[in-house]
Amino acid sequence: MIILNGGSSSGKSGIVRCLQDLLPDPWLAFGCDSFVDAMPARLQAADEGITFAADGTVSVGAEFRVLEKAWTEGIVAMARAGARVIVDDVFLGGAASQQRWQKALGGLDVLWVGVRCESAVAAGREVARGDRARGMAASQAVVVHEGVVYDVEVDTTYTESLVCAEAVAARLG
Numbered sequence: 001m002i003i004l005n006g007g008s009s010s011g012k013s014g015i016v017r018c019l020q021d022l023l024p025d026p027w028l029a030f031g032c033d034s035f036v037d038a039m040p041a042r043l044q045a046a047d048e049g050i051t052f053a054a055d056g057t058v059s060v061g062a063e064f065r066v067l068e069k070a071w072t073e074g075i076v077a078m079a080r081a082g083a084r085v086i087v088d089d090v091f092l093g094g095a096a097s098q099q100r101w102q103k104a105l106g107g108l109d110v111l112w113v114g115v116r117c118e119s120a121v122a123a124g125r126e127v128a129r130g131d132r133a134r135g136m137a138a139s140q141a142v143v144v145h146e147g148v149v150y151d152v153e154v155d156t157t158y159t160e161s162l163v164c165a166e167a168v169a170a171r172l173g
Contacts, residue, residue: 001079001108002027002086002168003101005148006115007140008056009125011156011164012088015115018165019086023172028078031088035071039064056135058092072104079108090140095147113168114145114153121157 002019004012016029036050043049048061060068079085091097098112117125122137152171154164 001076001084001105001110002113002172003110004086004088004113004115004168005091005098005144005150006117006156007119007122007137007142007144008090009122009129009137010115010117010141011125011161012115014161015113015154015156015165015168016086016088018162019168022162022165022169023084025084027084027086029086029088030075032090033088035068039067043067052133052136054133054135056133056137056139058090058136058140060092069100069104072101076104076106076108091144091148092140094143094145097144098148111152111168111171112148112150114148114150115164116145116153116155116157117141118157 004015006012013031016031020027020029036044039049043063045051046061047059048063050061050064051059053059075085075087089097089101101110119138119141122141123134126134126137152168154167156164
């Protein structure tokens with residue numbers, strides 16, 4: 001498995017697409033955006049699910065955590081069954097988020113990738129995307145990395161997704 005962590009609009013999805021193209025074997029890609037989109041609409045704006053404040057702050061509740069655990073364990077099960085998997089995630093809890101993954105992984109080999117981007121650049125991407133609450137990129141740019149340990153880090157501020165993906169692929173050996 002490869003797990004990419006970075007704030008909103010940091011460039012994770014572009015790196016994932018490039019990795020899928022670069023790597024010789026097929027890799028499945030799963031992103032936290034798809035997980036949130038798969039949740040019932042009533043949990044996408046509720047305290048027990050996930051809420052996006054006007055300033056870009058994201059909060060998650062108990063029901064979100066239950067579903068997140070199931071999603072994580074499902075992805076790990078696919079990897080255990082032989083699928084190569086790339087995960088695009090946002091560690092809102094920093095080190096605690098990585099620890100939740102580590103618990104589910106139970107010793108499975110993982111390449112941990114930190115995807116950094118200067119908050120001003122990510123904020124510009126956020127505006128261009130038009131599908132994010134303004135402020136989310138800036139609020140997540142640093143906090144998602146707090147206490148997280150990586151095997152490799154890339155910075156998409158001025159580096160294209162393909163170059164970042166090549167650096168990640170090189171670490172796979």
